[in-house]
Amino acid sequence: MRDKRSEVSLRQIEVFVRVFEAGSFSRAARALGLSQPTVSAHLKALEAELGVSLFARRGRVVRPTVSAEKLHAQAQRLLQLKDEVLASVFDSGGELRGELVIGASNIPASYLLPKRLLRYGQLHPAVRVLLQTGDSRSVLEMVHRGDVTLGFVGIEPVGRRYESRPLGRDRLVLVAHAGHPLAGRRITPQQLRGHRLIVREPGSGTRRAAETALAELGVSMNDDLEIVLEVGSNEAARQAVAAGIGISLVSDLSVKDELKHGTLRRITVRGLSLDREFYCVSSRGRPLASAAQALLAVL
Numbered sequence: 001m002r003d004k005r006s007e008v009s010l011r012q013i014e015v016f017v018r019v020f021e022a023g024s025f026s027r028a029a030r031a032l033g034l035s036q037p038t039v040s041a042h043l044k045a046l047e048a049e050l051g052v053s054l055f056a057r058r059g060r061v062v063r064p065t066v067s068a069e070k071l072h073a074q075a076q077r078l079l080q081l082k083d084e085v086l087a088s089v090f091d092s093g094g095e096l097r098g099e100l101v102i103g104a105s106n107i108p109a110s111y112l113l114p115k116r117l118l119r120y121g122q123l124h125p126a127v128r129v130l131l132q133t134g135d136s137r138s139v140l141e142m143v144h145r146g147d148v149t150l151g152f153v154g155i156e157p158v159g160r161r162y163e164s165r166p167l168g169r170d171r172l173v174l175v176a177h178a179g180h181p182l183a184g185r186r187i188t189p190q191q192l193r194g195h196r197l198i199v200r201e202p203g204s205g206t207r208r209a210a211e212t213a214l215a216e217l218g219v220s221m222n223d224d225l226e227i228v229l230e231v232g233s234n235e236a237a238r239q240a241v242a243a244g245i246g247i248s249l250v251s252d253l254s255v256k257d258e259l260k261h262g263t264l265r266r267i268t269v270r271g272l273s274l275d276r277e278f279y280c281v282s283s284r285g286r287p288l289a290s291a292a293q294a295l296l297a298v299l
Contacts, residue, residue, distance in 0.1 A: 007049050010082060013075045015042040016054065020064055020072050021286070022145040030147060033099070080287035097126040100291040101148045103139040104131060105205060106233045108152035108278055111253040112168050120298045127291045135232070137203030143281050149292045151281040154205025164279040167299060172209060172274035174267040175238075175255055176247045183265035189217040192269065196246030197225040198237050206234065209276050210249040217271055238264070249274065 018028035019039065029036045047054050052067040064072070104113055109131060117129060132142060136153035143151040144161055157164055176183040182195065192214075199221065200207040211221050221227070228246050231237050234254040241248050241264060258264035280299060282288060288296070 008046060010078070012042045012046040012049075013078055015039055016046055016068075017072065017075050017079060017286075018146050019043060019055065019062065020068060020075075021283070022147070023062055024145075025062060027145050027147060076285060076287065082287075095126050096124045096291055096294055098289070098291055099128045099130060100150075100289070100295065101130045101132065102150045102152070102295070103142040103148035104133055104152040105136040105139050105154055106133070106235075107154060107170060107206070107251045107253060108167065109133045110234070111251070112278060113152060116295075116298055120295055123298065124291070124294055127294075129295075135201055135203035136205035136208075140281065143283050146283065146286070149282065149288065150295065152278065153281060154276060154278050155208055156277065156279055157281055161284055162281050163284045164281045165296070165299075167278040167280045170276055170278060171252045172206060172213075172249045172276065173252045173255065173259075174247060174249050174269060174272070175241055175259070175264045176267055177241055177244045178262055178265050179244065180247065180265070182247065182267045184267075186268040186270065188270050189214070189219045189272070192219055193224045195225055196228045197221065198229045198231060198240045198246045198248035199227055200234075200237065201230055201232050205276070206249065206251065209274060213272055213274050217269070 015028065015032065015034075018032055019025060022028045025036050025039050029039045032039065043054060050067070050071075053065050054068040054071070056063045056065060113131070117131075120127075120129070132148055133139075134142065136155045139148070139151040139153050140155075140157055140162070142148045152167060154170070182191070199210070214221055219225070226246075229240055231240060234250050237248045237250050238254055238258065240246065241250075242258065247267065252259075255264055259266060280296070282292070
């Protein structure tokens with residue numbers, strides 16, 4: 001009797017793992033660069049070969065069955081073995097090819113990654129890198145769903161689902177327009193109270209670091225300062241400060257030129273320390289393809 005499992009393809013296994021981890025056919029399709037009907041067809045063929053149902057579908061909600069739970073761990077091992085085999089070939093002189101999808105929050109995408117990606121492109125010109133951006137929280141969600149292979153964020157992830165590696169350090173600085181009454185001054189934390197503040201969105205690593213540091217000095221961002229504008233990037237915060245809308249805590253990497261030329265001025269708050277680390281994050285237990293391993297080597 002023919003063993004039906006002999007007809008199962010690695011592509012079907014990869015599609016299964018992506019749908020299992022993303023919890024969605026559409027998200028898995030985007031991550032794989034396939035259409036949703038193609039993803040459905042791969043899974044239907046896999047279920048037919050195995051003779052089991054892998055997912056219970058209720059509208060857009062996809063829930064793995066008991067059979068899927070059993071298959072997932074073994075499928076991950078199979079894909080990891082595939083990557084190890086391919087890596088051994090590349091290490092023997094083969095050229096890396098294909099596509100690498102990564103995600104990054106604002107500061108890594110704008111300031112930490114460009115030179116490294118240039119170097120990576122010089123070493124591996126046949127790999128196409130796709131960079132997706134968002135705040136740190138959304139990038140971590142991309143990693144968890146499998147939409148990106150590596151994520152670069154300004155907050156250290158917690159929990160067992162992620163593996164993280166330090167990428168570099170940054171410092172947040174409090175800046176104001178040159179004509180602001182606090183511009184260039186050294187003040188106490190209490191002197192911040194009542195001033196107009198420009199903040200990043202709630203999922204931002206910059207926002208989280210700023211809230212934590214101010215709270216340690218007894219200053220509540222929401223209660224003691226007047227939040228007048230919430231923005232989605234350091235660039236938008238910098239422009240808003242330059243327009244005189246308020247003060248803001250931003251990465252020093254994003255305002256070096258303005259501080260040098262005096263269009264923005266630093267406000268030194270006694271006791272306020274805002275050094276932070278950036279991290280390269282991957283999904284624990286999900287094998288890294290050779291292209292991703294090569295990027296880690298460059299980083």
